[in-house]
Amino acid sequence: MKRVLLIAAFAAAASAAHAQTAANPYTNNPAAVEEGRGLYNGTCTGCHGANGAAGEIGPGLALPGRSYAKRTDAEIFDAVKNGIPATVMPAHRTKLSDDQIWKVTAYVKGLRGTAIDAPSPGDVAAGEAVFWGKGGCGSCHMVKGRGSIIGPDLSNLAGLRKTNSIIDALTKEQHRVYGPGGAQPHYLVPLPVSPVVRVTTADGKTVRGLLRNEDSFSLQVMGMDEKLHLFDRAKVKVVYEPKGLMPTDYDKKLSKAEFDNLLAYLTRLGTPPAAEKPQVRMPGGPERD
Ligand code: HEC
Ligand code: HEC
Incomplete structure (x- = not known):
């Protein structure tokens, strides 16, 4: 009995070790990623939101804050297959095959990736x-x-x-x-998109720039002179340009x-992510927030 347990534990450790290093067979495979999206929508959105946004119960899986508990393909695979112990994140090994989990993983990774x-x-x-x-x-x-x-x-x-x-x-x-x-x-x-306006004041001065704010009485325009201009709508003529500035x-x-x-x-313009919290939780230690 003891030996069976030992073997089972050993096998689990070996498969965990394998998962840590395994590469996702579906990276850069659009058809598989698409399948992963279908599986995600059918399985995960009850807790996580659609398209990687946060849901009622689970956190956002692909938000631009870019600080995730599970980063590598292997880590995401493991979280989906075996769940995250001591959290609500359930194991899916009886619902999804390994092959399907790799596809969901490829989908989640694809949502997260940006140019950098x-x-x-x-x-x-x-x-x-x-x-x-x-x-x-x-x-x-x-x-x-x-x-x-x-x-x-x-x-x-x-x-x-x-x-x-x-x-x-x-x-x-x-x-x-x-x-x-x-x-x-x-x-x-x-x-953030602002329409381009050309404002002419009573004394004939023209300011062209991005409309930042407007109501029935006033206009705020970021001029091409990099200054913020405030106008009384009753006293100016405003022309909205059909095209954006870019x-x-x-x-x-x-x-x-x-x-x-x-x-x-x-595609290399980036600021490094904020310092990460330690990933390892000591047994009996405080919960990760
Ligand atoms: C019953 C609700 C529930 C379902 C269903 C669920 N999750 Fe989760 N998931 C959670 C919760 C809650 C967490 C946060 C766990 C924690 O506190 O660390 C989480 C965490 C995760 C994480 C780690 C988050 C991170 O920061 O990297 C991943 C990845 C993840 N889930 C993927 C999935 C995928 C993919 C599916 C569908 C196959 C899924 N989950 C289904 C509730 C759920
Ligand atoms: C005349 C002003 C102007 C010039 C010149 C200009 N841009 Fe823009 N750009 C904008 C504005 C305003 C926006 C906001 C979106 C819009 O109004 O289209 C923008 C949007 C962008 C975006 C989208 C930003 C996002 O968050 O997705 C990128 C990328 C960009 N510009 C790159 C460039 C690059 C690279 C150049 C030079 C090759 C350039 N722009 C030249 C005014 C300009």
Whole structure:
């Protein structure tokens, strides 16, 4: 009896050790990831939310905060198969086959990944030069304290966006719309977008910029001069421009090499995640929060 237990314990330890190092056979396999999504929707959303968002009972599995208890494929596989001891996260080994669990794992990993997890090839230094030079990006964007405050700060772009979303931002007018093609996946931080306005005051002065706030009485505009302007709506003429401020023809403005190098630079823009809490819980020690 003792021996049987011992063997069982040994086998469990061996399979755990195997899971720690095992590679996911479905990494970069879109069909399997899609299957994983179906399995996830059928099995996990009762506790976790749809698309990796937080649910009623379980935490978000793919939020841009990027601090997860289970990171590697092997760790996620193990959590799904065997559950997380002393928590509500159940074991799924009787519900899902190993093969299915790898697919769900590939799906969860795919939700989490952003550009920085797979930076584009190219000459990063040359791309940085395009950013501040020919691209003129610094006249609207800031990176690590340098540049302009008109557009969004791009210091952590690659930590927040998928590579496709970055390409779309540079090449498609519809990059702010959810949907196939020009899509910003909705589980990532929404893109702050402000319409462009041209405001003419009674004395004939014109200010062009991004509309930050408006009500029936006033307008707040971030001007191209990087200053915030407050207007009394009754006293000005306002023209709303049909297009956003962000130029979306960089695939034409830049050569292919320039574009690729720029992408190599952009897909590496990230701030390191905040210091992690220790992962190991001592027996009888305080619960992880
Ligand atoms: C009965 C509710 C429930 C179900 C069903 C459930 N989970 Fe969980 N899950 C939880 C809870 C609660 C936690 C947080 C455990 C903790 O406190 O550490 C969790 C944690 C996790 C974690 C670790 C979170 C992290 O930070 O990395 C992963 C990964 C995970 N679940 C994946 C899944 C997947 C995939 C499925 C579906 C196959 C699933 N869960 C089904 C409740 C559930
Ligand atoms: C004239 C101002 C302007 C210039 C020049 C400009 N941008 Fe933008 N950009 C914006 C604004 C404003 C937004 C916010 C979204 C919108 O309005 O389209 C934006 C959005 C973006 C986004 C999406 C950000 C996100 O959070 O997803 C990326 C990426 C980006 N710009 C990169 C660049 C790069 C790289 C260049 C240079 C090649 C550049 N931009 C040049 C104004 C500009």
